[in-house]
Amino acid sequence: MNTSNSKSQRIGKMKKIFMMGCFGILALAVAATSGCVGMAGPGLGVGSIPLFVGPYFQQKAEDRAYEQQRYEKLAVLPPITEADHIALDPPSDDQVIRALEKARPLAGSVPGLETTYRNVKGITKELMVDVVDPPRHFPLVGPAQLHHAHYKCTIYFEEVTNVGFPVPHEVRTVNGMEVLYIDKDHLHRVGGGDVPTPPMH
Numbered sequence: 001m002n003t004s005n006s007k008s009q010r011i012g013k014m015k016k017i018f019m020m021g022c023f024g025i026l027a028l029a030v031a032a033t034s035g036c037v038g039m040a041g042p043g044l045g046v047g048s049i050p051l052f053v054g055p056y057f058q059q060k061a062e063d064r065a066y067e068q069q070r071y072e073k074l075a076v077l078p079p080i081t082e083a084d085h086i087a088l089d090p091p092s093d094d095q096v097i098r099a100l101e102k103a104r105p106l107a108g109s110v111p112g113l114e115t116t117y118r119n120v121k122g123i124t125k126e127l128m129v130d131v132v133d134p135p136r137h138f139p140l141v142g143p144a145q146l147h148h149a150h151y152k153c154t155i156y157f158e159e160v161t162n163v164g165f166p167v168p169h170e171v172r173t174v175n176g177m178e179v180l181y182i183d184k185d186h187l188h189r190v191g192g193g194d195v196p197t198p199p200m201h
Helices: 002-034 055-070 093-103
Strands: 114-132 136-140 143-164 169-183 186-189
Touching: 055 093, 093 114, 093 143, 093 169
Parallel strands: none
Antiparallel strands: 114 143, 136 143, 143 169, 143 186
16 A cells, blocks of 8 residues: 555656646746747847936937938039029028027026027028139049038027026017028039939948
8 A cells, every 4th residue: 555655646746747847848938939038149238228318419419410411411413504603592591590599509598597588580691602613523423513602691589588596587689680601502513414323331
């Protein structure tokens, strides 16, 4: 009787060990294929921890990318066909206001302490310089002429500064004016036909 009981107990223990091993192997297989645990490549260590980025820095990066894409690239236009060709591409209002923000930034405003608001009333644009250089070779473009176009932009605005500490008061500039000079230089190809743009790498 004792031998049969001990045999059955050993068989029961072996079955339990076998079942636990099977469940352990199954759990490892599920964990390895789930993407949470398993063999991974080299990690970034502390650099993989996400950090908080304030809206100020995010807006600054977006503005820099926007200006590089729209205003800081040199345009390559078709050849000049008229003898008295003039520049017909003045700076946009958006470009003028962005230049005004750089000349008189409002980013230093602190709500509750000092806040500045600006209301643009009007913008005038005057062509100051319109000169076309003789043809020469430009890298990645080929033979082209550099067209200098310099504009004088005058911005009329109203500016209000509210100071809350230490002495609350308001400073209002009703007839504010700022003069900015913006260059809109561009290239004109020399020769007939369209020259294919080189691929960007």
